[in-house]
Ligand code: ADP
């Protein structure tokens with residue numbers, strides 16, 4: 479028995495009929511399902527218990543610890559426990575959790591517009607007004623989560639889902655929902671993000687998160703602001719500020735690794751690409767205030783919400799110097 483009975487409802491996998499696959503993550507498959515008794519469609523995250531354990535033991539050496547079972551179990555249950563308490567328009571809603579001999583099932587609200595990641599890949603950068611609307615929703619959700627001492631820690635465009643535009647709508651502002659609380663934790667004095675749970679891409683990880691890995695020091699909610707800063711950069715340019723690079727032919731020395739780049743923070747060089755020419759200085763300034771390496775000097779969520787760019791003050795076009 480993986481799941482404590484207090485978390486379980488009366489449902490079982492047989493109540494749900496698979497419609498199609500929605501997405502795959504590192505440890506789970508997410509399916510679109512029909513709840514037969516009610517006819518309502520949901521998203522169901524299916525986790526293979528064996529795979530969870532094998533994945534931890536094989537592949538990534540950092541994931542392999544003596545307490546892997548307990549670690550993974552607490553991670554999965556934490557996702558359910560956290561999701562269950564959240565009631566916010568920009569966070570996916572928890573519906574149910576149950577298990578059978580081989581699998582764990584987490585049922586949640588279905589979001590049908592796809593990942594923000596795919597949207598950026600397909601359509602390119604967001605217009606500033608759309609990006610602001612997305613940022614407002616993300617920051618409002620973070621404000622809500624942080625007030626409840628929940629840190630998400632894995633905010634990236636794969637974990638942000640777009641709502642489907644209303645039928646027949648010609649123009650609409652993008653609505654988003656935060657998904658994947660698999661790395662989220664309730665912040666408390668005794669809770670530290672342990673290196674053993676590192677499995678994802680570092681592209682959105684704050685510098686202090688990378689440090690924690692070696693030093694074992696804890697950090698707090700400021701890491702979510704960093705990730706949202708990376709996201710804002712990505713929304714406005716459709717490319718990430720930090721990424722592993724291939725050395726150009728003839729270049730001397732290896733290019734800076736993604737870890738080195740993250741630890742150096744953001745600067746004017748990050749806005750050199752022509753895509754940034756049509757972005758307001760206020761937007762670039764806000765990104766720079768969020769991507770401050772020292773978490774104590776970084777904008778808080780409240781400060782980010784009050785930032786001039788968030789308040790809708792788009793200045794005349796001009797480049798950031
Ligand atoms: P993992 O923890 O393995 O990354 P996620 O919870 O991020 O798993 O889910 C993996 C993918 O499944 C997401 O990136 C998204 O494409 C899709 N997905 C997850 N939850 C939902 C949902 N509620 N509605 C629609 N699609 C979802």
Ligand code: MG
Pocket residue numbers: 503504636637658
């Ligand atoms: Mg995910």
